[in-house]
Amino acid sequence: MNNKKIIHITLFLAIIASLSGGLLSFVNSLTAPIINENAIAAEKVTLKLLFPNTDEFAPVTGFEDETGAILSIFEAKGAGLAYKVSRMGYANPIVMMVGISNDGKIVGFEVLELADTPGYGMKVGEAPFKNSIIGKSTTDGLDLISGSTISSMAAINAINAARAHFNNFKGIDDDGSGSVVTPPVPELGRTILFSSDEATSVTTVVTNEVVNGDEKTFTVESNGYSVLEGGYADAKPNVFNVTINTVTKVIVKVEVVEMNDTKGIGDKVEHEVFLSQFVGLELEDENSSVDIISGVTRTSISVIRAVMTTRGK
């Protein structure tokens, strides 16, 4: 191939390449705004909930996120950033949107998708949790929901992913006080039948009853480890709320009101892995059973006894 040919070829390629590059750039300038609009339109409703006073939103493209929790980021012009985040809850992914204002405060929190255990994981979508999130800064600690550890931790980790990006973006130093320590999932141990002696030899006191249609919630004091074995001078029983359906005799839910057993051990019963076992069990059925938490026998049994107290009431 002689030089003239090589020049001819190179020139041709260069022309073709620039023509196509130019054409693509032109079409891109036409279509990119429309594509952006489409992206925002889908989320517009939620964005307005987070930033009611802002009209202009723009998607943020190409963000860095090591956690994988951030699905998309939108800029609320002049107001802050909105993050659509998702993490696996107890059973299903939880999708949320967090709004962080330009001065580093969480101004909005909306749950978009949540399909979790009613009374436990579903609490992530309820007002108390939401109110505990809004107003916090990007470095404050966030509180878990007791009894909904897995789901609320998922939500908090998602929110933290958003906050981490925000801090990174704005150059705010995070001293790690907002990060959530992962409490381990308690290991379930042996099974106790509702009909067994352990479950029914009761030392409990019912201190309150609330009727709500077919459901009744009993507040029960049940002796746990500190009373029965700890021998502490000021040992107090644990207090639980047991809600049952008085017509079907099915357990609706169990909540921990006061935990007076050993901190770090007894409070493991607050974990939804343990408490959710009760949901849906038939109170009168001899074969109903739950698994106690290994190493937390007395406290686990105190919960079971509290539940059994509601039999026949």
Add this chain to the structure above:
Amino acid sequence: MSLFKNLSNGMIKENPVFALYLGLCSVLAVSNTINNALGMSVAVIIVLTVSNVIIAAMRKVIPYEIRIPVYIVVIATLVKIVEMLMQAYTPELFTALGVFIPLIVVNCIILGRAEAYASKNTVGASFIDGIGMGLGYTVGIFLLAAIRQLLATGGLNLINPFNQFVFFDITIIPSEFTIPLFAQPAGAFITFAVLAALLEVYKQSGTKPAKKGA
């Protein structure tokens, strides 16, 4: 070739899908609903026809040694433009077709026709060839999609991709008799095999409908 013969050639005897086995990737993957199949076909026809025209127009100035890269650049530019337009104006169809829109670039039909036909024929003839082959592709993928959707879900529907207006949505086979296998890869392969075999039978039977002599 006469106009009609050129067109019909692309649609039956040299049907790019069932006779030449080109562009199979998209045919099998996008044939789950007739909506997707038609959307894809339109994109392919546009890219095929326009690229044929451009390449035919430039055929005398493209240096032989770099013809393949040049064809690729032309086709890739066209595909990207179509992709951007679809993302902006028909977002639901864009999401449904997904990665198969950019994969039109490597659809053997388009590059094949550029090399085999458009580089050697006039703009007009190349245009017709593009339409013919494109229609052949459409017939192939539509047939496959209609069968698969009918057998797998019991019904057919068509939606305007620009405004999501539903043209029709009919259920023919009650849901107890549907065969979900056809929504899966295995079903796609089987349906394709049967249609290909049928075309083979037709080609060998020698009882083609009377055509005008060449």
Add this chain to the structure above:
Amino acid sequence: MELFSLFISAIFINNIILNRFLGMCPFMGVSRKTSSALGMGGAVTFVIFFSSIITFGLYTYVLDPFNLRYMDLITFILIIASFVQLVEMIIKKFSPSLYKSLGIFLPLITTNCAVLFVALENIKQGFNFTETVVYALAVPIGFTLVLIIFSSIRERLDIADVPQALKGNPVAMIVAAIMALAFSGLAGLV
């Protein structure tokens, strides 16, 4: 562990040929003899692996930062085409017999949907470098695996008594259907 499940699922569960329908042309054309199937698989692995790394680098360090994301398609395909050209020259030099048996299908690797697919998917899934490498290795391994299985079946099919209409490609499709069914049984693996 996530890398491991990415690796396994790319080979068996979302197999590029049997589940995603990509890489069909060589599947139908080259799979008549096991030796050429192996050679093809090797060539494709080489192309996918290196072109994925290059396109990943180009996108991450050039296209994305400079807001030129819309140039991805055209640059990727040109990189792939150049690479295939390179592979062609290498094979021609070191194994002329393989070059001859692969024939037209060697340059056709450029238009192999699987190659462009992996390059695009790495970006779309937001993989980092390690994940890109794992994926770019796993996908062509799955491709080669199916190609080899298929070619051994086809070697037998060629001497079997197949009905005229089904002879050649249609019956190959049916074999593919059965293989797809078999592989879909692995869905619960990871």
